[in-house]
Amino acid sequence: MNLQDHDKRARSAIFSRLRGASAGKPVETPDVAAYFRERAQPAAGESRRERFMRNASNWRAEIVECGEAEWPARLADVIARKNLQRIAVGRNTSIGWTLSAMLPAERLFWYEQDLAEVKAELFNHIDAGITTTIGGVAETGSLLLWPTPAEPRTLSLIPPLHIALLFEDQIHETLFDAMREHQWAQRMPTNLLLVTGPSKTADIQRMLVYGAHGPKELVILLVSRKAQEAAL
Amino acid sequence: MNAPVVIERPGPATPKTAGAPGGAHREVHARPEDFKQRSHESVNDPHLRSSFRGAMDFLIERRAVHFSDLVAFETLRKLGEQVRQHALSKLPELLDQLEAKLTELGVHVHWAETPEDANRIFLDIAQRHEAKLMVKGKSMVSEEIELNHVMADHGIECLETDMGEYILQLDGDRPSHIIMPAIHKTKQDVAEIFHEHIAGAPLTDDVNELIGIGRKALREKFGAAKIGVSGVNFMVAETGSIVLVENEGNGRLCTSVPDVHIAITGLEKVIDKLEHVVPLYALLPKSATGQAVTTYLNVITGPRREGERDGPREMHLVLLDNGRTQAYREERFRATLQCIRCGACMNHCPVYTRVGGLSYGTTYPGPIGSIISPHLVGLKSTRDLPTASSLCGACGEVCPVKIPIPEMLMKLREAGRHSITQSMTPPTQALVGQGEVRAISEAMAWRGWRVLYSHAFLYRLFAWFAPRLRWLTPAWQGGWTKSRTPLKPAPKSLRDMMADRDKRRR
Structure with missing residues (x-):
């Protein structure tokens, strides 16, 4: 019997067992929105920005605060301070344009080919990957990443340092808020990520070590925009 | 919460004789039949005892920090329970929807009734791609089907990439905990294992260096493997998404770098809506390791799309039954399938803490293992597992989806000793091994007692x-x-x- 027939036979056997079972008591559809409405709200003494920063730093993300006009300069500081020689970035992104004006061409690696062609380069010769984010989550200090053809998912994964650009006005209180506001369920990308701090493991004697298989460090450029600055 | 940096007292190395003796490559096929003997050995092993006691106390404390408000915990876990019960109440419908959605996205969906079915599916895909190497993220279901061994028999290397699992694979050992698989190993053990098995690895017990050695050795493999294998934490019927929860990044690498991604999971892991992930994700890491959140929540919806530079070109999902439909058909055991595999029940179990995970001889140890395993491998060989409990109730109290584990242990004890006709509360359908634990002497004793007390x-x-x-x-x-x-x-x-x-x- 070939595999497909086998699959089909297994499928029908499984479904007939499941369908043959009594349905049991009907269970109401869970109301996640009500849960978040009714549960204790975050303390008033702390702003969402402060909450994000506190939680993200607790997971060892390094946060660089900057205004809308200064993030390129701050990014340049990070690059100089960490002595990053080769940086991977997506072409035709705001970050790409900014960096190409700041750094000599040989220090930039444009991630615009198929991973198969650039695997060796990406794994072995890149010091950092820089990506945008679609927002953050204050409750947990997490970044929301929505990889695209311009910014592939491995850009934030393979290089030992991940630098992420986060606009303050895109920080949501909870993952649930972000999910609802962006209506993810209607338009899921191939890969959607919630990233909280650099990769880590406690698999050896429960001792926490950062830099397991993903980035060893995470730097967040936290950008506040003009409108916000004016409002403050 | 502060990122915890925990420096454990060094303590003596775990002796190699933990569980069955036999040096570095100990007996691979531990059997649940030997539970009593193995647990007897473990209880008499002071190193193992102190290693588990320390680890479990640590996990209990870390979890308690997040659930100090018992009312808030109860509200959240009721929602978690409702999400899982809701999904199970319409399981066939959701599986249908999930399959249709995945097929539309271009994912190949496979159905496996048994571990043999599942391995055949893996083998077929591997042979079609002439793959000699698979990199694998942590997956308990792949342990359940013994994927690594079966692939090895066919000349295909299936490499564990989770640090804990990698250490165990190098040493020929098995996971003793579903979340912290190498919890029974000390850093000195790991130092020796790496030094012996990884070319050029210096002998060091500096944990940072050890992780660095593992990272380097495995990085080469991610690039070289044609196939990446992963487990699944949740599947979303609404969107056809596969959700993976992890800290290390190896799960992301396994599902992003190789050209082919095969995910394998139990068919009960499906949930209805994307937003139902939120309460489960709020419960899982806190219950498992006492973290508010993991480094990565990785949501995968289909293979690489037009124009994308990375991600697998071909994606498969293997849905395994292996006894799950049996648990589903019996309403009194259906709650077993609510499990989200956090391991909190074992962390809090006084029996597990004393006998250790390897004593159980099953893929899933501890209280949850004792109620799952009889469905996976039958009641006959797992007869002693439902008795590995003092019925203190801790497992039920901490369960993030409110599985009444102590009650189910009682029901399994009854099912083991009574065939359908002998049951006081006859079930609609017999379990595999129903009534097989019945001992004539015991049955006679009870019969004698009944005669005596009714005349x-x-x-x-x-x-x-x-x-x-x-x-x-x-x-x-x-x-x-x-x-x-x-x-x-x-x-x-x-x-x-x-x-x-x-x-x-x-």
């Missing part, structure tokens, strides 16, 4: 003789006297004592 004359006769012949009770009474004093009738029966009292009063 007044016989009972009086017995009650008259028992105190008078108590000097005849043997000192050895089978299993009972192994660790208890012998049972002896009282010098005077209650009836006689009552009669005496009445006499005095008159």
